[in-house]
Amino acid sequence: MPDKPLDTEPSNFIKTIIETDLKANKNNGKVATRFPPEPNGYLHIGHAKSICLNFGLAKTYNGTCNLRFDDTNPDKENIEYVTSIKEDVQWLGFDWEDRQYYASDYFEKLYNFACDLVRSGKAYVCSLNQAEIRQYRGTLTEPGKESPYRSRSVDENLDLLERMRKGEFEEGEHVLRAKIDMAAPNIVMRDPTLYRIRKVKHHRTDDQWNIYPMYDFAHCISDALEGITHSICTLEFENNRELYHWILDQLEVPCHPQQIEFARLNLTYTILSKRKLIQLVTDQHVSGWDDPRMPTISGLRRRGYTPESIRQFCERIGVARRDSVVDIALLEYCIREHLNKIAPRFLAVIRPLKVIIVNYPKDQVEQMEAINNPEDAAMGKRQIPFSRELYIETDDFCEDPPKKYFRLAPGKEVRLRYGYYVTCVNVIKDPDTQAIQEIHCTYDPETRGGSSPDGRKVKGTIHWVSCAHAIDAEVRLYEQLFTEERPGEAASCKKLEDCINLKSCEILPNAKLEPAMKDTKTGDQFQFERLGYFCVDKDSSEDHLIINRTVTLRDTWAKIKKKQTKKAK
Numbered sequence: 001m002p003d004k005p006l007d008t009e010p011s012n013f014i015k016t017i018i019e020t021d022l023k024a025n026k027n028n029g030k031v032a033t034r035f036p037p038e039p040n041g042y043l044h045i046g047h048a049k050s051i052c053l054n055f056g057l058a059k060t061y062n063g064t065c066n067l068r069f070d071d072t073n074p075d076k077e078n079i080e081y082v083t084s085i086k087e088d089v090q091w092l093g094f095d096w097e098d099r100q101y102y103a104s105d106y107f108e109k110l111y112n113f114a115c116d117l118v119r120s121g122k123a124y125v126c127s128l129n130q131a132e133i134r135q136y137r138g139t140l141t142e143p144g145k146e147s148p149y150r151s152r153s154v155d156e157n158l159d160l161l162e163r164m165r166k167g168e169f170e171e172g173e174h175v176l177r178a179k180i181d182m183a184a185p186n187i188v189m190r191d192p193t194l195y196r197i198r199k200v201k202h203h204r205t206d207d208q209w210n211i212y213p214m215y216d217f218a219h220c221i222s223d224a225l226e227g228i229t230h231s232i233c234t235l236e237f238e239n240n241r242e243l244y245h246w247i248l249d250q251l252e253v254p255c256h257p258q259q260i261e262f263a264r265l266n267l268t269y270t271i272l273s274k275r276k277l278i279q280l281v282t283d284q285h286v287s288g289w290d291d292p293r294m295p296t297i298s299g300l301r302r303r304g305y306t307p308e309s310i311r312q313f314c315e316r317i318g319v320a321r322r323d324s325v326v327d328i329a330l331l332e333y334c335i336r337e338h339l340n341k342i343a344p345r346f347l348a349v350i351r352p353l354k355v356i357i358v359n360y361p362k363d364q365v366e367q368m369e370a371i372n373n374p375e376d377a378a379m380g381k382r383q384i385p386f387s388r389e390l391y392i393e394t395d396d397f398c399e400d401p402p403k404k405y406f407r408l409a410p411g412k413e414v415r416l417r418y419g420y421y422v423t424c425v426n427v428i429k430d431p432d433t434q435a436i437q438e439i440h441c442t443y444d445p446e447t448r449g450g451s452s453p454d455g456r457k458v459k460g461t462i463h464w465v466s467c468a469h470a471i472d473a474e475v476r477l478y479e480q481l482f483t484e485e486r487p488g489e490a491a492s493c494k495k496l497e498d499c500i501n502l503k504s505c506e507i508l509p510n511a512k513l514e515p516a517m518k519d520t521k522t523g524d525q526f527q528f529e530r531l532g533y534f535c536v537d538k539d540s541s542e543d544h545l546i547i548n549r550t551v552t553l554r555d556t557w558a559k560i561k562k563k564q565t566k567k568a569k
């Protein structure tokens with residue numbers, strides 16, 4: 001499916017900009033980037049794109065990438081998010097070394113810069129309220145109106161600002177605004193707010209501050225203080241670029257970084273907005289930020305995604321300046337491709353149906369040799385016990401099979417993987433309910449290992465687990481969390497809960513695993529033959545093994561969609 005080969009690193013427009021800068025010896029040939037998360041939620045796969053981009057550029061050009069917490073909004077931020085963000089960036093394989101920063105480390109400096117702006121007549125304390133400020137701002141087609149407080153003297157402004165800081169005023173009474181141009185075509189430039197009064201505790205500075213800087217003010221100065229050369233952000237900040245540069249132009253800062261915007265990642269059947277992801281958690285549509293159905297890094301990790309697969313995905317989607325929507329099937333392709341190489345294979349039955357091989361000796365057990373990974377001979381072989389009573393997949397038997405059904409059916413012969421050919425001779429049912437209880441088969445002792453001396457053809461091969469040797473487990477199968485390709489945008493999805501897929505987690509409590517899996521532990525990853533790639537969930541305990549399906553073997557989702565669109569036509 002992907003058209004880009006694995007090992008060549010594709011170029012992008014940001015690399016072109018950086019290479020031009022390097023040639024011109026701009027920034028003394030240095031490249032310094034940063035990843036600036038706001039600690040108000042867990043990171044998601046969209047952030048992974050930004051992380052791979054920023055840390056990746058630093059690596060490519062022998063530069064540095066800082067981790068900076070953009071913690072200027074104390075209401076929604078907390079230490080749990082800081083901790084999870086660090087864990088996720090590390091897990092993805094990136095290292096900020098000793099360059100961990102917080103915008104809150106700069107609060108004092110930022111305040112001093114604000115005073116500088118006031119002194120040079122470039123900022124003023126405005127006492128309009130929120131609604132008035134909005135009203136005065138004008139529209140795309142009409143210029144704004146100047147605030148009556150715009151002509152306050154420098155001294156009055158400095159005094160008011162200091163008293164705002166001290167907590168002498170209530171929230172909303174005053175704000176500090178840049179004095180730019182109320183008729184600017186770019187609305188962002190119409191005297192934007194730089195500071196607001198917020199009387200809340202900050203998770204790092206506690207109650208030291210009664211005023212907090214706005215993103216536009218804090219971000220560019222933080223970049224400059226850290227010596228960032230290329231400040232890479234998503235497209236929605238394109239209009240803010242003018243303000244970014246205006247602020248830095250007014251101040252004596254150590255350097256003047258360049259802001260470059262790129263398109264954020266959008267994924268089908270997925271929501272990538274912390275605000276909405278928080279809603280899923282608080283409304284308990286999912287079990288938490290790391291629910292295996294969540295597009296968070298921690299959810300993907302718990303689901304069984306590897307850092308390599310996510311980095312590979314980010315590489316493949318590339319970096320562009322135009323918004324687009326990436327098919328979730330591409331992310332699944334990437335994990336499938338990685339696990340195919342590294343995951344050992346096992347036999348497991350997730351919806352067990354008992355089979356008795358009536359002509360197989362009662363107490364006999366044979367060890368069958370199985371290949372651990374056909375992609376990697378070095379992973380070796382193992383033994384699987386075969387006996388008279390086996391479990392097969394309920395779906396692998398059909399009493400009244402349609403044409404081209406090559407699995408087990410009355411009178412039909414199939415191959416048991418690594419075992420023998422068996423033929424169904426009887427179906428035992430519950431006399432009351434008529435539900436199938438067990439299947440009786442005979443086996444051909446000449447077919448051990450899966451071929452017959454007479455060369456007769458058997459089309460179907462099914463997997464199995466010996467009843468007496470099986471390990472019990474709970475298996476959880478996942479589907480997309482949303483029923484709409486563009487949740488949040490679809491007309492039928494006004495509220496998020498309108499398009500939540502109620503069948504997105506199916507729990508199978510009676511799965512049976514081959515005994516070689518007895519020592520698996522949390523995080524282990526493997527393929528169950530014919531069923532997909534799986535991993536051990538963190539909620540597993542000694543006596544209750546829980547296994548998540550990471551992804552199916554084939555791209556069933558794309559197929560289902562194709563069928564649906566065909567039907568719709």
Ligand code: ATP
Nearest residue numbers: 036037038046047049050233234264265272273274
């Ligand atoms: P959200 O909309 O999910 O709340 P955000 O942009 O507010 O995201 P931040 O913590 O501010 O979240 O993001 C940190 C960095 O990650 C920013 O530089 C932001 O541009 C980038 N980022 C966030 N979402 C995406 C995305 N979907 N694709 C690419 N980059 C993203």
Ligand code: MG
Nearest residue numbers: 037038070215
């Ligand atoms: Mg943000």
